[in-house]
Amino acid sequence: MASDARERMVRSAIILLAQHGYQGTSFSEVLSHSQAPRGSIYHHFPDGKDQLIAAAVEVAGANAVAVLDALEGLPAAGIVDGFMAMWRAVLERSEFSAGCSVLAVTVSSDSAAAVEQAGGVFRAWTTRLAELLGDAGVAEPESFATLMIAASEGAVVLARAEHDLAPFESVHRRLLAVVG
Amino acid sequence: MASDARERMVRSAIILLAQHGYQGTSFSEVLSHSQAPRGSIYHHFPDGKDQLIAAAVEVAGANAVAVLDALEGLPAAGIVDGFMAMWRAVLERSEFSAGCSVLAVTVSSDSAAAVEQAGGVFRAWTTRLAELLGDAGVAEPESFATLMIAASEGAVVLARAEHDLAPFESVHRRLLAVVG
DNA sequence: GTCTATACGAAGATAGAC
DNA sequence: GTCTATCTTCGTATAGAC
Numbered sequence: 001m002a003s004d005a006r007e008r009m010v011r012s013a014i015i016l017l018a019q020h021g022y023q024g025t026s027f028s029e030v031l032s033h034s035q036a037p038r039g040s041i042y043h044h045f046p047d048g049k050d051q052l053i054a055a056a057v058e059v060a061g062a063n064a065v066a067v068l069d070a071l072e073g074l075p076a077a078g079i080v081d082g083f084m085a086m087w088r089a090v091l092e093r094s095e096f097s098a099g100c101s102v103l104a105v106t107v108s109s110d111s112a113a114a115v116e117q118a119g120g121v122f123r124a125w126t127t128r129l130a131e132l133l134g135d136a137g138v139a140e141p142e143s144f145a146t147l148m149i150a151a152s153e154g155a156v157v158l159a160r161a162e163h164d165l166a167p168f169e170s171v172h173r174r175l176l177a178v179v180g
Numbered sequence: 181m182a183s184d185a186r187e188r189m190v191r192s193a194i195i196l197l198a199q200h201g202y203q204g205t206s207f208s209e210v211l212s213h214s215q216a217p218r219g220s221i222y223h224h225f226p227d228g229k230d231q232l233i234a235a236a237v238e239v240a241g242a243n244a245v246a247v248l249d250a251l252e253g254l255p256a257a258g259i260v261d262g263f264m265a266m267w268r269a270v271l272e273r274s275e276f277s278a279g280c281s282v283l284a285v286t287v288s289s290d291s292a293a294a295v296e297q298a299g300g301v302f303r304a305w306t307t308r309l310a311e312l313l314g315d316a317g318v319a320e321p322e323s324f325a326t327l328m329i330a331a332s333e334g335a336v337v338l339a340r341a342e343h344d345l346a347p348f349e350s351v352h353r354r355l356l357a358v359v360g
Numbered sequence: 361g362t363c364t365a366t367a368c369g370a371a372g373a374t375a376g377a378c
Numbered sequence: 379g380t381c382t383a384t385c386t387t388c389g390t391a392t393a394g395a396c
Contacts, residue, residue: 005379021288023203026371039380042373049372099287106341107279108201108288119341126347146347147331147354150338154330161286161299167306167326174327178358185361206389219362221391228391 006044008034013056017101019094021108022053053105053114060101061121068128076136076179083129083148084172087156088165096163099156125149138179148175186224188214193236197281199274201288202233233285233294240281241301248308256316256359263309263328264352267336268345276343279336305329318359328355 012034016025027041027049045051064086071082090098106118126145134141155171192214196205207221207229225231244266251262270278286298306325314321335351 020290021201021203023201023371024288024290027373028370037380039382043379102341103337104287106337107284108204110200110204115341116343119338119343122338122341122347143350143354146335146338146350150334150347150351151327151331152334153337154332154334155326157283157286157333158299158302158326158330161282161295161302163296163299167302167330170323170326171330174323174358178354203389207391208388217362219364223361229389 005034005036005040009036009041009044009052010055010059012036013052014060014101015098017053017056017060017104018090018098021104022110022114023108025053025056050111050114053109053111054117057102057105057114057117057121061124064121064125065128068125068132071132072135074132074136076133076138077176079129079132079136080148080172080175080179084152084168084175087152088168088172091156091159091165091168096160099160100153103153103157122149133179144179147178151175185214185216185220189216189221189224189232190235190239192216193232194240194281195278197233197236197240197284198270198278201284202290202294203288205233205236207232230291230294233289233291234297237282237285237294237297237301241304244301244305245308248305248312251312252315254312254316256313256318257356259309259312259316260328260352260355260359264332264348264355267332268348268352271336271339271345271348276340279340280333283333283337302329313359324359327358331355 009030012030013025016029016033020029030036030052031038031041042048045055067086068083071079074082087100090100102118102121105114109115109118126142126149129148130142130145133145138144151171151174155168158167158171159165189210192210193205196209196213200209210216210232211218211221222228225235247266248263251259254262267280270280282298282301285294289295289298306322306329309328310322310325313325318324331351331354335348338347338351339345
């Protein structure tokens, strides 16, 4: 299928961003990872790399929102567990070689527009998570949602750097204690 | 002074890492930022970029440990405030263009050795912070220290992406509530 | 200890054939 | 819609003069 190539490239860009950051996500890497045909880069992304990265951030953001949506109606502890399980899966499946692609764009992109877009994604996550926590009866849901996003992002980085799930699990337990 | 050049280059590398990540910290950038003479790169860093980055991570790690040391003897809330003040200063002075250079190396370096070294720095911070918190009478000091490092690192990223100190301050307040 | 010059590869991007 | 070829710029690194 022809239009499959674009989707595969975006998906590969998300993975490569999560592993090696912005500059590590080169066209060559994306093409070899996605098995997409070389001549179709500027067909699908006429504005070049910026457009590819923007698509990747958008899709990565939407993916996490979908994970959050699936947690609707759960009690607070279930929401915490579900959200942390998503990040744990990233760490385990990649053997600590991948993290959050949106965070990677924030700290390693040279494009102000890309950072802005990442900020929008973080805001969307925080807003949706706060809704769920509020429905579950958590006090000050926005404040706890912000803590949860920040702590989980940081915990993923710590686990990656230390090649150890321990700091991630420690943060997970502490978040449960706070919300309990 | 001749031997000043090396120190200036390392200092510039720390700043550039915090702003643009690993690949954004090129020799050209480091040289123009540090005003160091071009011919002295491989004099001071015969092993090239890897050696420069390693020196930057080591110094950045030691700098934060020094900040922690200065908080010795304070009550728990003072330790939280002092640690968060360090990161707040980075965000404010850079107008949200800089974050943590050790985190940046973790997520955007292509060198496994550099990531290992970053992990060692995070461990050292956590250990020292846990000591201080334990002395201040905090229960489960290691677990809270890990949460604090993770949450502060994540909060810095959120504030950068959103160009707003609000998520950072929200996390700061929540950490105080947890420890208080 | 610092300089210039340069080698070599990889990056993003464009042109034009098919 | 995909291909090959090519351009330019930038990155790291080295050689050899001063």
